[in-house]
Amino acid sequence: MSKTRLHELAEFGQSAWLDYIDRALIESGKLKKLIDQGLRGMTSNPSIFDQAISKSKDYDEKILHLKEKGRSTFEIYDELTVKDIKDACALFEPIFKETSRLDGYVSLEINPKLANDTQASIKEGKRLFEKVKYANCMIKVPATQAGYPVIEELIAHGINVNVTLIFSLDQYVETVKAYFKGLSRALDKKIDISQIRSVASVFVSRLDTSVDALLDEKVAQTTDASVKEQLQALKGKAAVANCRLIYEKFKELFSSKEFKDLFECKANSQRVLWGSTSTKNPEYSDIKYVTELIAKHTVNTIPEKTLLAFIDHGQVGAAFSEDAEGAQDIIEALKAEGIDIRKICLQLLQDGVVAFEKSFDSLIHSLETKAQQLCAK
Numbered sequence: 001m002s003k004t005r006l007h008e009l010a011e012f013g014q015s016a017w018l019d020y021i022d023r024a025l026i027e028s029g030k031l032k033k034l035i036d037q038g039l040r041g042m043t044s045n046p047s048i049f050d051q052a053i054s055k056s057k058d059y060d061e062k063i064l065h066l067k068e069k070g071r072s073t074f075e076i077y078d079e080l081t082v083k084d085i086k087d088a089c090a091l092f093e094p095i096f097k098e099t100s101r102l103d104g105y106v107s108l109e110i111n112p113k114l115a116n117d118t119q120a121s122i123k124e125g126k127r128l129f130e131k132v133k134y135a136n137c138m139i140k141v142p143a144t145q146a147g148y149p150v151i152e153e154l155i156a157h158g159i160n161v162n163v164t165l166i167f168s169l170d171q172y173v174e175t176v177k178a179y180f181k182g183l184s185r186a187l188d189k190k191i192d193i194s195q196i197r198s199v200a201s202v203f204v205s206r207l208d209t210s211v212d213a214l215l216d217e218k219v220a221q222t223t224d225a226s227v228k229e230q231l232q233a234l235k236g237k238a239a240v241a242n243c244r245l246i247y248e249k250f251k252e253l254f255s256s257k258e259f260k261d262l263f264e265c266k267a268n269s270q271r272v273l274w275g276s277t278s279t280k281n282p283e284y285s286d287i288k289y290v291t292e293l294i295a296k297h298t299v300n301t302i303p304e305k306t307l308l309a310f311i312d313h314g315q316v317g318a319a320f321s322e323d324a325e326g327a328q329d330i331i332e333a334l335k336a337e338g339i340d341i342r343k344i345c346l347q348l349l350q351d352g353v354v355a356f357e358k359s360f361d362s363l364i365h366s367l368e369t370k371a372q373q374l375c376a377k
């Protein structure tokens with residue numbers, strides 16, 4: 001197959017992953033085609049599985065079979081999701097081997113109902129990794145106070161971790177600390193840390209959605225044309241500025257003595273992953289959060305529609321400015337208008353945890369209803 005923009009992206013130093021999974025994608029050969037086009041990994045979450053399982057008939061036969069065997073609704077959910085993850089891992093295994101474990105990962109999230117229970121999350125993360133039984137599986141853990149010890153513990157046991165729901169620079173720093181601690185503990189246990197991989201998933205577009213709404217309110221409240229212009233000029237800037245500051249911190253932390261000591265023991269950097277990169281505002285480019293976030297040693301996990309758009313008309317180049325001062329200027333300009341990015345990020349984190357819980361509840365309810373209907377036929 002001829003080279004695509006995804007191959008060009010990989011040559012530049014960024015890996016494109018797909019932020020979606022379902023049975024049809026795997027069984028139709030569509031996922032294999034995307035891999036041939038340069039796709040290098042995949043992420044899932046409760047919302048994605050809710051959409052995949054609840055809104056299709058692709059899982060009905062398996063649901064009925066498991067229900068007739070007396071499985072609980074959660075056990076059915078567990079079987080369906082793990083099956084998809086395992087089959088995707090198998091398809092990505094050649095990439096995993098070709099890239100010496102850099103790429104080829106498929107991410108599976110710990111039950112979001114356990115988000116505030118550290119010990120239960122640790123137990124569940126270990127169980128899922130063991131159940132999938134593929135070395136190119138990553139377990140997703142939220143970047144919360146209850147989640148940081150989970151990250152450390154799973155890394156310490158040699159389990160790959162995708163740290164999710166990162167919005168703020170503060171969360172990112174805590175995530176890296178947990179990664180370093182986990183690697184140090186793994187070393188103490190004589191685990192080969194060269195085999196451990198992790199990504200730190202920074203959610204992007206939701207920040208612009210929140211900030212832009214506040215800017216629109218302020219525009220509507222003023223009659224001063226110059227003030228309106230200043231406010232409108234800040235729209236669509238917050239998310240990428242936030243990402244630039246996090247990327248600068250990534251370079252700083254992974255150049256530190258603490259990491260150099262781990263690196264000498266063959267530790268890998270924890271790459272930054274840009275997530276939630278579909279464009280929500282129709283006034284912006286449909287690939288805004290792909291083209292503006294192209295940076296070396298990073299991953300972008302992209303929804304299918306956005307991924308296909310980038311393959312069609314994306315441009316690969318150093319569009320991502322590493323101008324940390326310029327990014328900080330944007331954050332300060334927003335602060336001067338009464339828009340506190342840290343406060344917004346905290347709210348987005350809380351909303352994100354709740355949203356995943358709701359998606360999980362919705363999925364379990366849909367599964368229960370569907371199982372009953374199938375058994376009644």
